[in-house]
Amino acid sequence: MSSRPDQLYLPKLAVLDRVVDEIAEVRTFYWHFEDPAEQAAFKRFKPGQFAQVSLFGIGEFPASLPPSPTEDETFFTIRTVGSCTSALHALKPGDQFGVRGPYGNGFPMDAYAGRDLVFVAGGIGLIPLRSCIIYAMAHREQYGRIQIFYGAKSPTELMYLSDLKQWEKAAGIECHLTVDRADPSWQGHTGVVGSLFKQDGVNLDPAKTTAFVCGPPIMFRFVIQDLKGMGFEDHNIVSTLERYMKCGVGKCGHCCIGVAYVCVDGPVFTFEQIRKLGEEI
Ligand SMILES: Cc1cc2nc3c(=O)[nH]c(=O)nc-3n(C[C@H](O)[C@H](O)[C@H](O)COP(=O)(O)OP(=O)(O)OC[C@H]3O[C@@H](n4cnc5c(N)ncnc54)[C@H](O)[C@@H]3O)c2cc1C
Ligand code: FES
Structure with a gap:
């Protein structure tokens, strides 16, 4: 800038x-x-x-x-x-x-060094998380277990198909996909993204894991409930907020929530910060 x-x-x-x-x-x-x-x-x-x-x-x-x-x-x-x-x-x-x-602030990827990373995305919520996933894979030695949980309404609404194919095969990461409604082409899991947490082999250690969650509000709400039910603390859940923006640089006030300007203080916030800002979940 x-x-x-x-x-x-x-x-x-x-x-x-x-x-x-x-x-x-x-x-x-x-x-x-x-x-x-x-x-x-x-x-x-x-x-x-x-x-x-x-x-x-x-x-x-x-x-x-x-x-x-x-x-x-x-x-x-x-x-x-x-x-x-x-x-x-x-x-x-x-x-x-x-x-x-x-x-904007971006995800403090260095601050998560040594921790397990869990990426939970719904629909086009994979757009901001794709960057973190590729970054974490490129710095694989810095992180513990890496798990991806991605869901879309139907198989035709799964994005970044070539990435998904690579992530499913890649050594050192676990990629779980689901769709709300299957079609004849779909051989995989069916159900909302949170239902993937109950699959065999999936276990998350809330104390040593940072969870990245992005997706539509309804999906966000249920995934937060699931993570909290597993014992995740609010400061170990991170997401990005979307607000109407004009300037993008903290001058116009269009993106204000509470005391924060989403364009400069965000768009990345912990769930603890999101709650303190009074954001309705
Ligand atoms: C930090 C940030 C990152 C984003 N990243 C992406 C991205 O990677 N890919 C992507 O497709 N979109 C992204 N968006 C949303 C994108 O900015 C809006 O879709 C875009 O501003 C719409 O502009 P427009 O002129 O086409 O629509 P407009 O003509 O401005 O609006 C059309 C309709 O969309 C609604 N709308 C416009 N902007 C938003 C918004 N931010 N939230 C909810 N409703 C809105 C309006 O109320 C109106 O009904 C992001 C938004 C933010 C704040
Ligand atoms: S968009 Fe202008 S202050 Fe954030």
Whole structure:
């Protein structure tokens, strides 16, 4: 981010390289900055941070950074919702757009060294957690047991399929998938994501485990209940919060909850912090 006040909101020019369909209305956009120096500076982002994406003449929106800083490519995974996200979906390879960031606190991955990590994601909640998972795998020796629990409504709504296939086969991590409603193609587990915790071979040690939880509010609520039932303390559960954002840098106040600005104090918060902020779960 530029330290010059007159350049605080100035996006840097980015070029779209390629687009990959994930699930209905969700695509992954691979891109690079026109200026290689900007690309190098941006690559110092942390898992869990976000960027502001500009569609010229239309507007800006915040987007998580699903790549890990340990990967070469930069990309966003975006669901079409309204004017800006639809404009991004309409771009073709070679088209330009703007990016500013990285912003926000990110997950303090070093602080979890020596601990077991559990990633629990529902639907597009896997977008912000993908970065942490790839980062943890790239620093495998720093962490204890790594388990992933991912659920979607149906098999066609599972995202990042090539990652999921790799994670299911990878040595040193355990990946458990589920869908709420199976179809004839689905041979795996059926049920909500929390039902995976009851599968054979799954056991979590709440005292030495940090749980990352991201997903729709209903899934979040039930997973928190499950984790608390197992004995997880609130400070060992981490998540990201979404709020309407404008500036992304702590100036406009759009993203305030309680005493926190989600864009600078978050978007990563422990469940203990989320409760203290008065957020309804
Ligand atoms: C930190 C952060 C990270 C995010 N990461 C991603 C990501 O990786 N991928 C992704 O697809 N989306 C992500 N989002 C959500 C994304 O920013 C919104 O979908 C986007 O701002 C919508 O812009 P738009 O102009 O297309 O829609 P608009 O025209 O602004 O809005 C269309 C509709 O969506 C609703 N809406 C807009 N923004 C939000 C929001 N933040 N929460 C709930 N409802 C909203 C509006 O009320 C309206 O009904 C993130 C949001 C935040 C705050
Ligand atoms: S988005 Fe402006 S203060 Fe957070």
